[in-house]
Amino acid sequence: MAEENEMQNYYELMNQASTLLQKSLGSSYTDSLAETLTNLADGKVYVENGAPDAETVAKLESLYSQIKEISLTQVQLKQAISVNIIQAQRQDKVEVNKLMTPDAIGLLTSLIAFEIFSSMKKSKINLVDPTVGTGNLLIEFIEQMQMAGDFEFNVAGIDNDETLLGLAKSFSEVMNLNLDAYHQDGIAEWDITDIDLAIADLPVGYYPIDDNAAKFKTKAEEGHSYAHHLLIEQTMNNLNDGGLGIFIVPSAIFQTDQAKKLSEWMVSNVYLQAVLDLPSNLFASKEAQKAIVILQKHGGNSEQASDVLMGTIPETNNVKDFEEFRNQVQEWARNNFKG
Structure with a gap:
């Protein structure tokens, strides 16, 4: 008390x-x-x-x-x-796209990343959040990873909202985390290189600058493109060979009018390693439901997982089902990610 x-x-x-x-x-x-x-x-x-x-x-x-x-x-x-x-x-x-990501999502993404990087025997990680917002997802993710294992992070965050970026930077300082903060449009060219891992709770909606979108394979055939599609492509392009992207996206991302372009780009550029619906109790409605999508860039030791990890993550208070899920993630990571 x-x-x-x-x-x-x-x-x-x-x-x-x-x-x-x-x-x-x-x-x-x-x-x-x-x-x-x-x-x-x-x-x-x-x-x-x-x-x-x-x-x-x-x-x-x-x-x-x-x-x-x-x-x-x-x-x-x-x-x-x-x-x-x-x-x-x-x-x-604050508008919905800029609201703080709940701690539970940081916990769940860290649980999966912990198993992947443990299997890869990689403890030093260069990490970026291309839509860092308040910094809560990034900080929660790192805190959980470091509580679970001996990980060392170099951390960068990108955001086009100066107010939120300032908050993320000061939040990280109080938490004794050194965040390199970049105030820019995440869909424009990046100055950051040598990135092993990206994590992002992607803003959903249309991207207004068609000239910037034009160079992306995930751009819409006509009209504005989806910002979250462009951010996925941009992020994966900027990762090291074999680098991982952990994205929080709408559960219906592969069922929209622009899903075909996203899927076509993915087939030739990345491996789709996991699609997991987040527990429904984290969201106010079925329409707001989100999922974790894990992509891996071609190259390095990367290869397509023999079994894509799919399903719905159980609620964390459902101890038996959640423990079963953790074991499933551990086995999947051991079988598909090598050092």
């Missing part, structure tokens, strides 16, 4: 500090939360052109010293900050 109180205290003090900064700077709550996290990581209040003023700085310093006295584990710290992010997104009325 004491731990819950500590987490509650952390959240409330962060909320007070962010609200104070928001009023002082006239910014969005998300921007002020990002600045609060940066200030905490740096150990000082950032002041530019006299803002925030001296009185506000004194109040913030008092709040920050109280926050630093709270002792939380890494897991508790992340949970407390996640609640602050949810608060920020409610207050700023």
